Amino acid sequence: MRVAICAEQWLFASVLAAAFDGQGHEVVIATDDPRQLPGMAGRLDVDVCVLDAPPAAVESLFGRGSRPFVVLLADAHDEAAWDAYDRGLADGIVSKACDLRTVSWVVQSVAHGNRIAEGRPTQDRRRTQAADLLTTRELEVLRLVVRGLSTEEMANELGVSRHTVRTHVQQVLRKLGVHGRGKIAGAAAAAGLGEVRDLLTGGHP
Structure with missing residues (x-):
C-alpha cells in the first residue's frame, strides 16, 4: 500500500511514516505542508492519504472529485473533523487517542473500500x-x-x-x-x- 502522510507537526508525521514503513507499506511522502499533497498524490499514485490537518484543507486539496482515499486523524473534541467524515469529505477517521496499530488497521480497511470511524466519542x-x-x-x-x-x-x-x-x-x-x-x-x-x-x-x- 502506498501512503502519503501529512501532519501539522513534522515530528508526528515522521513517527507515522516510520510506523507505516515498519509494517511494510511504502510511504511515498511525509510532510507538514498540506500544499504539497494535491499534485504529488496523483503523480506518485498514492492509495491513501493520512491527514492530521483541518478538514477545510481536505476539501480545498481534494474536493469531491477523483482523489486517493483520505483518513483523518482527529482529537476527540474536534467536531469539525468528525463532521467532515459524516459529510463524506474523508473515507475514514480515527481518534488520536487510539494506538498506532488501530490507525494502521483503519488505513488498511479504508484502502480496501470500507468507511470507518474509530474511537468516536459520544456527543x-x-x-x-x-x-x-x-x-x-x-x-x-x-x-x-x-x-x-x-x-x-x-x-x-x-x-x-x-x-x-x-x-x-x-x-x-x-x-x-x-x-x-x-x-x-x-x-x-x-x-x-x-x-x-x-x-x-x-x-x-
Missing part, C-alpha cells in the same frame, strides 16, 4: 472534553467573544496585547472544533459552558 463526552480543555484565560476570552467585543476591546479588558488575544481566540476555536468567531457561541453552548449559554439567552455576562 456528551465530546462536550465535556471541550469544556475541560479550556484554560481560565481562554474561558475569559470566550465570554468576551460571545459579548461581541473586538480584538482591541478584549486586549484592553484583559490588559494584554492584541497578539495575545488573537492567540487565545485561535486556541478557543481549535478546542471547540469550529472555524470563525461567529460559530464560537453556539459551540460553547453545545459544550455545556453554562455561563456562556446564559449570555446567549439574555442572562447576565
Whole structure:
C-alpha cells in the first residue's frame, strides 16, 4: 500500500511514516505542508492519504472529485473533523487517542473500500472534553467573544496585547472544533459552558 502522510507537526508525521514503513507499506511522502499533497498524490499514485490537518484543507486539496482515499486523524473534541467524515469529505477517521496499530488497521480497511470511524466519542463526552480543555484565560476570552467585543476591546479588558488575544481566540476555536468567531457561541453552548449559554439567552455576562 502506498501512503502519503501529512501532519501539522513534522515530528508526528515522521513517527507515522516510520510506523507505516515498519509494517511494510511504502510511504511515498511525509510532510507538514498540506500544499504539497494535491499534485504529488496523483503523480506518485498514492492509495491513501493520512491527514492530521483541518478538514477545510481536505476539501480545498481534494474536493469531491477523483482523489486517493483520505483518513483523518482527529482529537476527540474536534467536531469539525468528525463532521467532515459524516459529510463524506474523508473515507475514514480515527481518534488520536487510539494506538498506532488501530490507525494502521483503519488505513488498511479504508484502502480496501470500507468507511470507518474509530474511537468516536459520544456527543456528551465530546462536550465535556471541550469544556475541560479550556484554560481560565481562554474561558475569559470566550465570554468576551460571545459579548461581541473586538480584538482591541478584549486586549484592553484583559490588559494584554492584541497578539495575545488573537492567540487565545485561535486556541478557543481549535478546542471547540469550529472555524470563525461567529460559530464560537453556539459551540460553547453545545459544550455545556453554562455561563456562556446564559449570555446567549439574555442572562447576565
